[in-house]
Amino acid sequence: MLRLTDLELRYGPIRALKGVTLDVAAGEIVTLIGANGAGKSSTLKAISGIHGTSGGSIVFAGRRIDNLPPHEIVALGISHCPEGRRIFGDLSVRENLLMGGYLLAKHEMAGRLDEVLGLFPRLGERIHQAGGTLSGGEQQMLAIARALMCKPGLLMLDEPSLGLAPIMVEKIFETIVALKQTGLTVLLVEQNAGAALEISDRGYVLEIGQVTLSGTSAALRDDQRVAQAYLGG
Amino acid sequence: MNARNLRHDLFFYLGILLICVPFLKIHTLYVLPVFLGAWGLRRFADFAGENRLMVTLRERTVNSVLAHRRVTVGLILAVALLIPLGASDYLIEVFTSVILYAILATALNITVGLTGVLVLGFIGFYAVGAYTTGILTAKFALCGFWIALPLSGLAAMLCGILLGIPALRLRGDYLAVVTLGFGEIIRIFLTNLNGLTGGPNGILGIKRPSFGLFTLDHPRDFYWFALAVLSLVILIVARLVDSRYGRAWIAIRENEMAAGALGINVFRKHLLSFSLSAFFGGIAGSLFAVKQGFISPDSFTFYESVLILCMVVLGGIGNVAGSVTGALLLIAAPEFLREFSLYRMLVFGAVMIAFMVFRPSGLLGSRVIAQEIKDRADDGP
Numbered sequence: 059m060l061r062l063t064d065l066e067l068r069y070g071p072i073r074a075l076k077g078v079t080l081d082v083a084a085g086e087i088v089t090l091i092g093a094n095g096a097g098k099s100s101t102l103k104a105i106s107g108i109h110g111t112s113g114g115s116i117v118f119a120g121r122r123i124d125n126l127p128p129h130e131i132v133a134l135g136i137s138h139c140p141e142g143r144r145i146f147g148d149l150s151v152r153e154n155l156l157m158g159g160y161l162l163a164k165h166e167m168a169g170r171l172d173e174v175l176g177l178f179p180r181l182g183e184r185i186h187q188a189g190g191t192l193s194g195g196e197q198q199m200l201a202i203a204r205a206l207m208c209k210p211g212l213l214m215l216d217e218p219s220l221g222l223a224p225i226m227v228e229k230i231f232e233t234i235v236a237l238k239q240t241g242l243t244v245l246l247v248e249q250n251a252g253a254a255l256e257i258s259d260r261g262y263v264l265e266i267g268q269v270t271l272s273g274t275s276a277a278l279r280d281d282q283r284v285a286q287a288y289l290g291g
Numbered sequence: 292m293n294a295r296n297l298r299h300d301l302f303f304y305l306g307i308l309l310i311c312v313p314f315l316k317i318h319t320l321y322v323l324p325v326f327l328g329a330w331g332l333r334r335f336a337d338f339a340g341e342n343r344l345m346v347t348l349r350e351r352t353v354n355s356v357l358a359h360r361r362v363t364v365g366l367i368l369a370v371a372l373l374i375p376l377g378a379s380d381y382l383i384e385v386f387t388s389v390i391l392y393a394i395l396a397t398a399l400n401i402t403v404g405l406t407g408v409l410v411l412g413f414i415g416f417y418a419v420g421a422y423t424t425g426i427l428t429a430k431f432a433l434c435g436f437w438i439a440l441p442l443s444g445l446a447a448m449l450c451g452i453l454l455g456i457p458a459l460r461l462r463g464d465y466l467a468v469v470t471l472g473f474g475e476i477i478r479i480f481l482t483n484l485n486g487l488t489g490g491p492n493g494i495l496g497i498k499r500p501s502f503g504l505f506t507l508d509h510p511r512d513f514y515w516f517a518l519a520v521l522s523l524v525i526l527i528v529a530r531l532v533d534s535r536y537g538r539a540w541i542a543i544r545e546n547e548m549a550a551g552a553l554g555i556n557v558f559r560k561h562l563l564s565f566s567l568s569a570f571f572g573g574i575a576g577s578l579f580a581v582k583q584g585f586i587s588p589d590s591f592t593f594y595e596s597v598l599i600l601c602m603v604v605l606g607g608i609g610n611v612a613g614s615v616t617g618a619l620l621l622i623a624a625p626e627f628l629r630e631f632s633l634y635r636m637l638v639f640g641a642v643m644i645a646f647m648v649f650r651p652s653g654l655l656g657s658r659v660i661a662q663e664i665k666d667r668a669d670d671g672p
């Protein structure tokens with residue numbers, strides 16, 4: 059479904075990605091783990107077109123998408139739920155979701171809103187509340203719900219569990235599994251490597267802009283290097 | 292830039308700027324205590340920011356106004372329509388000024404309030420509109436007012452697009468400074484392009500428009516005409532705020548990166564808001580030219596840009612009704628306090644700082660709070 063080949067990305071003189079190759083098949087949850095600054099967020103930014111790439115290629119559903127503008131990439135069915143939630147604090151929950159469905163046709167909007175709220179009943183209860191007044195967990199729910207509004211085929215989540223209480227983290231991971239069951243493909247970036255590898259099918263380990271390990275999640279969990287560096291053991 | 296931070300910064304710098312204006316002429320050293328005082332107030336603001344009583348009181352008011360929205364708007368419009376019947380010509384002129392500034396503030400609110408872009412040289416668009424009308428109808432007498440009016444808007448819009456395409460790639464302070472430069476460049480052009488603009492002497496003898504047999508010569512008639520234009524502008528902007536575009540603008544203000552990730556073409560939306568803002572600015576300028584009958588570069592100084600920004604901020608960033616209120620306060624109030632004109636800037640500055648402390652979202656608050664309550668009302672209990 060998605061294939062990155064030798065992808066390179068720079069921030070001025072800084073080379074954040076130095077040839078990343080990975081692929082995601084339809085219906086999978088794929089986890090990207092790595093230390094802070096490894097280039098996980100940069101990989102997602104390159105895919106969603108928020109940041110341009112300087113080499114390599116990104117192919118989605120048989121089509122080159124590297125360096126397309128973000129709105130065209132969203133239209134192709136890739137949705138990016140960025141790091142740090144970034145919900146619109148001054149817009150209500152409903153308006154946040156409507157923004158998520160920005161590219162939907164008018165007649166699809168109401169139906170999609172109901173579908174998404176069906177997945178997140180708690181947001182339905184707070185539908186007219188300003189986004190900024192939600193709790194951290196609710197804001198993360200809203201960010202995911204917003205990213206789902208555009209009916210993506212591939213959902214990219216950047217550290218959805220960051221800074222949340224353990225109960226909320228569990229909820230978020232349950233939600234991701236539930237989303238997979240609806241046929242959605244998920245590319246998940248997580249610091250919380252243990253939990254992420256538990257729910258995902260395959261994983262990649264990123265170090266300083268390069269993939270150093272990859273395999274099924276079960277294999278990665280058993281790998282000594284992964285255990286030492288990312289699973290705290 | 293987050294709306295709350297934006298508001299905070301705007302209040303702070305505008306307040307200081309205004310307080311300093313009268314002092315700058317006397318002695319620069321006086322600026323120091325003013326800055327210190329402002330800093331102290333800012334500290335106090337952090338402390339007093341969550342006054343429960345004020346918050347409830349305001350929510351109550353907004354609630355009841357919104358519940359009778361049509362009635363409120365109708366009443367205000369009726370009062371506005373009736374003003375010239377009882378007022379002296381002088382007073383009517385003052386209120387016509389209020390209307391022109393209200394158009395400007397509403398226009399500027401599109402960029403500052405909705406997209407969260409700080410524009411410091413907005414008066415440049417007003418000037419372009421005014422001079423387009425002056426040049427077309429008086430200097431070269433190429434066409435009448437009714438053709439010059441839309442052309443003035445379009446000329447300002449063109450400037451907006453030409454400025455916006457390079458400048459809107461910048462953000463925050465950088466963009467603010469570039470737009471400030473634009474306002475100054477326009478004024479310098481107007482002063483020096485003698486053949487076209489009449490240089491420092493400006494353009495004389497701009498005639499008031501006429502409607503077939505009717506002329507809008509009488510201040511009262513012109514007032515009504517300006518009021519009609521203002522109503523139209525407000526209607527358009529209010530519709531936009533509640534539309535998909537308005538939400539996209541606010542989303543960009545709240546978080547540009549997230550807005551981009553959702554498929555909003557951020558640059559295009561910025562350019563749209565910027566050029567629309569410029570268009571209405573140009574329309575206001577055209578009205579200004581025919582109202583005065585005479586224009587010169589002196590009417591388009593940086594001070595005017597700051598004044599309009601103050602109206603937006605005072606009334607409430609992103610709130611259309613707020614911009615009009617801001618214009619009313621800042622134009623009409625000083626007219627009635629003429630004796631104190633020397634201290635006008637000082638009072639403005641103090642008021643801005645006071646607002647920062649007690650009402651950081653402006654007099655009428657930002658759009659959201661109102662929208663939230665309205666959503667609830669629409670859904671029923």
Ligand SMILES: Nc1ncnc2c1ncn2[C@@H]1O[C@H](COP(=O)(O)OP(=O)(O)O)[C@@H](O)[C@H]1O
Nearest residue numbers: 069072074092093094095096097098099100101
């Ligand atoms: N906007 C930016 N400007 C400059 N350097 C950046 C920027 N964003 C990220 N980087 C650098 O790129 C590298 C990868 O960052 P990132 O992709 O955010 O890592 P991760 O998400 O894995 O923590 C880091 O060295 C980081 O400092």
Ligand SMILES: [Mg+2]
Nearest residue numbers: 098099100141
């Ligand atoms: Mg990251």
